[in-house]
Amino acid sequence: MKFFLDTADINDIREANATGLLDGVTTNPSLIKQAGRDFFEVIAEIAAEVDGPVSAETTAHDHETMMKEGLKCAEIASNIAVKVPLTVDGLKTCKALRERDIMVNVTLCFSANQALLAAKAGATFISPFVGRHDDVGFNGMELIEDIRLVYDNYGFDTQILVASVRHPAHVLESARIGADVATMPWGAMRKLFNHPLTDSGLKGFDKDWAATGFSIL
Ligand code: E4P
Numbered sequence: 001m002k003f004f005l006d007t008a009d010i011n012d013i014r015e016a017n018a019t020g021l022l023d024g025v026t027t028n029p030s031l032i033k034q035a036g037r038d039f040f041e042v043i044a045e046i047a048a049e050v051d052g053p054v055s056a057e058t059t060a061h062d063h064e065t066m067m068k069e070g071l072k073c074a075e076i077a078s079n080i081a082v083k084v085p086l087t088v089d090g091l092k093t094c095k096a097l098r099e100r101d102i103m104v105n106v107t108l109c110f111s112a113n114q115a116l117l118a119a120k121a122g123a124t125f126i127s128p129f130v131g132r133h134d135d136v137g138f139n140g141m142e143l144i145e146d147i148r149l150v151y152d153n154y155g156f157d158t159q160i161l162v163a164s165v166r167h168p169a170h171v172l173e174s175a176r177i178g179a180d181v182a183t184m185p186w187g188a189m190r191k192l193f194n195h196p197l198t199d200s201g202l203k204g205f206d207k208d209w210a211a212t213g214f215s216i217l
Contacts, residue, residue, distance in 0.1 A: 001174065001182060002052070003182060004022075004026050005025050006184055006185055008031040009186070015186060024081075025050050025052075026054075026127070026183040027083075028055075043056045043077075053079055055082075056080050056083060058093070061089060067093050071102075081124060084097075084105075086106050086109050094122060103124040104123050104124050105125040106121070109126050112143065112150050115158075115160075120156075124158065125161040125180075127183075128140070129164035130144065130164050130166075130170055131164035141174075148160060159180035161180065162182045162183070166188060
């Protein structure tokens with residue numbers, strides 16, 4: 001499974017990238033606002049830092065303007081995935097951009113039927129938001145199971161990019177189901193490294209090693 005970072009914070013991206021485990025980045029207008037810098041400057045910087053796909057989100061609601069925005073975003077770098085919302089105009093834009101061989105991430109997906117439409121429109125990635133689904137009393141992971149089943153039934157190659165990931169259980173469930181990508185903030189990705197038994201085991205080894213008086217170097 002691929003790991004994307006869901007952020008526009010270049011420091012977090014550099015830290016995650018240094019682990020060698022980062023496969024891409026997703027951004028959205030709220031994350032750009034948090035970064036507090038020019039959209040094109042931030043996206044270009046991220047795209048130069050990361051080898052994998054970097055999602056840049058369009059903001060228009062109509063197909064014509066969204067298409068213009070998408071083409072402008074795609075010009076920033078060859079690893080840009082244009083992010084469009086799961087609306088009629090968003091999927092029209094998805095189809096048109098895919099015909100030009102531009103990667104497209106269809107965002108704000110909350111049902112398997114929506115994911116089916118996105119796959120038929122040729123989306124490179126579909127972004128179902130599991131955390132926000134949980135927030136309103138649904139089980140976000142059931143949505144991922146349904147999308148996996150539907151895509152496998154018809155052999156769609158649209159990648160399931162699990163979004164709005166809040167904690168390690170979301171990542172584990174995504175991997176169990178066979179989702180292609182999980183995108184999360186660096187804080188959530190950091191938690192994947194942690195286990196109390198790793199910490200206590202390390203402490204015990206440190207203590208015993210110190211008692212031997214040996215040194216490897
Ligand atoms: C995905 O592309 C979205 O940017 C993101 O995962 C939304 O997460 P949130 O629900 O934590 O804002």
